Amino acid sequence: MKPTTTAVRAGVARGRIELRQSFTTVQDLWGYLFPTVALLVVMVLMRGSTIPGTExxxxTMTLPSALGVVVAFGGLVNLAQILTVEREDGTLLRAKAIPGGMLGYLVGKIVLISGMVLVSVVILLVPGAFLLDGLDLSxxxxxxxxxxxxxxxxxxxxPIGAIIGSLAPNPRNLGVVMLPIMALVATSGVFYPINGFPEWLQWIAQLFPIYWLGLGMRSGLLPDGMQAVEIGESWRHWETAGVLGVWAVIGLVVAPMVLRHMARRESGSSVAARREKAMQRIA
Known part of the structure; x- marks a missing residue:
């Protein structure tokens, strides 16, 4: 069996194990349930409010947009957080020491994050379908x-999350990354149609994946009549695929280079130095 095939299979197995473990860890279960419950409460409270110009x-319109945010957060924030934590505790260094270990490690994280996102989408969509009227699921x-x-x-x-995780010095620095991401969420039409914002702000939102993820989810779950409140009164499927595709290409080209550079810099001394700094902060 080829070493690459062995590494991929090991990565898939590792990802499945870590995903199962996430269902038995209190912290991970809280991460699944708390955002879902909070979003559902907000959306239920918004049921009596209508989109301007419509009934x-x-x-209901917020639900698919929130699903897009779940996907974005899973890919961007969760992966970045896992990489920084496991770089600091030496997990990444141990993977580097095994032949094919880095490939298996990355495959495992892809499986883990994809599974976590899928579970989060399901536990938000299923109760949302019962609590909110007007979704097109037929x-x-x-x-x-x-x-x-x-x-x-x-x-x-x-891939963008992997780049962020590779560049962040430690998990505590990810708070700085959260600020622009939350700003993008606020301006990407999650809670209010984007065409109600200033035109310059609309253009900024459309440069990033969060808006297009929300639009794509809305195009699948909302009736066609709701295209009227979108930019150009269209779901813009080709544009959605194009922008997300461009980000995918950029990430897939840049991420391997950044990850290789980060892996080369990993050593026992660097891990020990980070641990010492972490202990000093705790003390």
């Missing part, structure tokens, strides 16, 4: 759209 519930086109937006969204965001 459609703002809460046709196969709905599920096909959700599938390609979810898959392409992960490919577009996970």
């Amino acid at each position: 459609f519930s703002r809460g 046709g196969p086109g709905t599920w096909l759209t959700l599938a390609w937006v979810l898959a392409l969204g992960l490919v577009a965001t996970m």
Whole structure:
């Protein structure tokens, strides 16, 4: 068996084990459930409010947008956080020491993050479908759209998350990254149609994946009549695929170079130095 095949298989097995373990860890379960419950409460409270110019519930329109944010956070933030933590505790160094270990490590994280995102989407969508009226879940086109937006969204965001995780000195520095991401969420039409914002702000939002993930999810779950409140009064599937595809290409080209550079810098002394600094901060 080829070493690459062995590494990929080991990575898949590792990712599946880590995903199962996440269902038995209190911290991970809290990460699954708390954001879901918080979002559902907000959307239920928004049921009586309508989108301007329509009679459609703002809460229902928020649900697919929130699914897009779940995908973006999984790919960008969760992967970056895992990489920085496991670089600091030496997990990454141990993977580097094994032949094919880095490939297996990355495959495992892809499986883990993809599984976590899929679970988060399901536990948000299923109760949301019962609590909120107006979602279009009847046709196969709905599920096909959700599938390609979810898959392409992960490919577009996970490499960027890997880059962020490779460049961040330690997990505590990720708080700085969260600020611009939260700003993008606020301006990407999650809670309010983006065409209500100033035009310059609309252009900025459309440069990044979060807006397009939300739009893609809305195109799958909302009735066609809701295109009227979108930019150009269209779901813009080709543009969604194009922008997410560009981000995917950029990430897939840059991420391997950054990861290789980061892996070369890893050594026992660097891990020990980071641990010492972490202990000093605790003390």
